[in-house]
Amino acid sequence: MRADTRRQRQLAAALALFAAALCGSRAEVIDDVLSSVSRGVSFLERQHEHINLDGAVGFVMLQAELKEAVRTWPHTDPLSWAQRTTAVALLKRLDQSLEKAVAALQENDPKYYREFEPLLSWSFWMVPQEWSSTDSSLLYSSTMTTECYDEQLSDKCLTLLLGTWKMNGTPCIVTKPCRDTMTLFGCPHYSLSHQLLYFMIGKMRGCSDLLKGDTRASRANLTEEDYQRTFCSNMMKTNQDIVRDGLTEQTLDIFIENILICGLAGFSDFLKADWLQHILRLQDGEVGCFGRDHGCSSHMTAVAVGALGGYLNFYLAEQDITKRPLT
Incomplete structure (x- = not known):
């Protein structure tokens, strides 16, 4: 019994030391x-x-x-x-x-x-x-080689969410072009981070049901959280590839941007x-x-x-x- 107590004390002391070092x-x-x-x-x-x-x-x-x-x-x-x-x-x-x-x-x-x-x-x-944490089972089977969004559409979609598309505009508007672009799978780099930002900003603006009106059977059970996890899982793969290949002037910005946005998510x-x-x-x-x-x-x-x-x-x-x- 006493030996057990001593062992427990030693273990507790070791754990305390480990915690202090940490x-x-x-x-x-x-x-x-x-x-x-x-x-x-x-x-x-x-x-x-x-x-x-x-x-x-x-x-x-x-x-x-x-x-x-x-x-x-x-x-x-x-x-x-x-x-x-x-x-x-x-x-x-x-x-x-x-x-x-x-x-x-x-x-x-x-x-x-x-x-x-x-x-x-x-x-x-x-x-x-x-x-x-991200989930590697959500990785795209193939990724497009070029970006799949244009900045004007992205800005327009965000102003529709924010309600700033006109003075005193209604917020949380999701048009078909916006939903189609922001839920497209297989996008690379900045398109991917903007897709994630769209869902994050929608959530923070208090927009419920960004996916309403999406009639694709294959996506019927996907929630907004599922999209965020899918995007960040693929952004994780991007970052791992960037580190493996060595950070360059061209890849630094997206590497840090992915850490910022997925960290905030x-x-x-x-x-x-x-x-x-x-x-x-x-x-x-x-x-x-x-x-x-x-x-x-x-x-x-x-x-x-x-x-x-x-x-x-x-x-x-x-x-x-x-x-x-x-x-």
Whole structure:
């Protein structure tokens, strides 16, 4: 009996050590993420007049992620609390510089701004409260070699969802061309990420039944969640192929964009530790932007900091798990 008790104590001690080591390394990773985001925000502070709408949306996603992180930060130890203080200060800087960036957007391109204004509010974006994984059985048997959407149609479909297609427009409108394009299987790269974004934005806008009116028998049982899982499972394959073949100037942007969007959709297997290291290595340490080898890209910077916000929330959620009492 006593030997059993001793073994249980040894096991508990070993588990406690393991948890402490995990939290130690996780605390270091959170430090790395926070300092990288801080440099990214410095870039926004200097460049706020020149950030386009897509770039602003990436920083707004980061804003939503940071607000959620600060709200739910585990009260575990002085180090964790010091990191939260850093995050609070960072968020304040981001709030101020984003306000200027959004004002500049409104002035420079009022029509485009009005059509996508809902996406420029942090409260629009839902941060994952639970996590799931992709499913390799959902991979397409073949993928098209060219993109299968055009930007004008994609923008039009989004404004119909948002209700910004005219002044005081009705939201949640799904036309047949939009549904056909956004549910087409076999699309590559940016088409795939835009299809996913369409479903995510529909959900966040509160549109129920994006699939209403779809009469294809083969798709009868597919839900909006099924489409998101299918898209992210194929985006996972894209990213795995990109890493296998070596990241290039051409593939970096879609690689990080996939991590950002599928991470925000709640697929935790995109938030891999080695992929995080790939992202961190791409940052120009002095200027704070991303796209180091070929000059600064404000789009890639915005996408990268948005992805880093996703990593932050994921690591904080994980940290909470290790702090639960050992039973």
